[in-house]
């Protein structure tokens with residue numbers, strides 16, 4: 001019988017894999033979420049929607065929302081400190097801090113620099129990356145390359161968002177989907193078989209107009225009347241289009257990871273996909289032939305937290321004892337841009 005990945009990997013770009021002995025290995029995870037919970041019942045009082053629609057179409061039951069005075073860095077810093085504590089290292093051992101976010105504290109400076117300052121990572125380089133919901137997988141891929149090349153030994157990879165500040169709370173197509181929070185992972189150089197086996201990251205900018213927030217950049221300055229009048233600072237999405245591409249792209253990225261490592265879906269111990277919609281996760285898992293017990297899902301509690309979704313899920317799985325040494329863990333992301341990608345790890 002053909003493996004589920006046989007057809008989709010045929011035309012994929014394959015990157016060289018395992019060319020160096022070193023690889024990044026996650027030695028600590030952490031997450032942080034706002035205390036405020038917004039339930040589907042509360043949303044029913046805000047827009048024309050209902051719990052039944054949200055639950056059956058998305059799987060989401062509630063999401064966390066940042067309070068006034070809480071920012072992306074608030075959660076990013078807390079998640080980072082928790083990851084450092086689990087790793088048992090101090091912040092000044094970090095060489096690199098990479099933050100995936102589309103809701104930074106400010107356009108300038110980077111929120112990674114705020115994290116660097118607040119956790120006291122005195123010798124770390126720090127930068128944000130904009131890869132939407134794929135931000136954590138992109139960040140892990142970059143950290144892995146720095147470690148494989150010997151330039152960095154220890155890195156902090158964070159995904160953090162306060163999406164509630166760019167969500168249009170009058171638009172039922174989007175406001176029911178998103179939530180706030182952060183997740184982080186400390187990675188260390190590993191010279192054995194445990195750690196990141198491969199990462200594959202991709203983009204397809206031809207679909208950028210299906211998921212975007214175009215107010216406040218150089219095309220539509222935050223100060224322009226048009227940005228305000230046309231409500232350009234809100235996130236917009238063509239949900240149906242995004243949905244279809246998400247399933248196909250996540251399958252491709254997962255299969256690229258497995259093929260590069262001569263593995264098949266049956267080798268996966270735990271699949272941790274981006275938490276956007278339970279139907280997307282179920283469809284992807286079905287295409288890969290994965291049973292429910294191998295798929296980690298927490299979006300019923302948090303909604304779609306974009307770049308934070310995978311590291312929050314990874315931390316929950318880790319703290320729940322779902323990850324044992326030697327397990328094969330597959331991270332799989334898809335987001336605006338489009339961006340997508342996978343990271344395959346031996347835990």
Ligand code: UT7
Pocket residue numbers: 048049050053054057058133172173176238239240241242243246276277280304306334335336
């Ligand atoms: O994180 C990165 C990527 N993001 C995603 O992956 C999200 C991908 N897309 C999705 O998850 C889904 O497309 C949505 C959950 C956004 C929408 O689900 P859908 O099954 O694609 O619904 P739809 O947009 O086709 O809308 C179906 C109907 C429409 O009514 P009509 O035209 O059939 O009368 C919508 O107006 O549902 C209506 N609708 C709602 N009804 C109640 C849309 N939003 C709502 C709502 N409550 N919140």
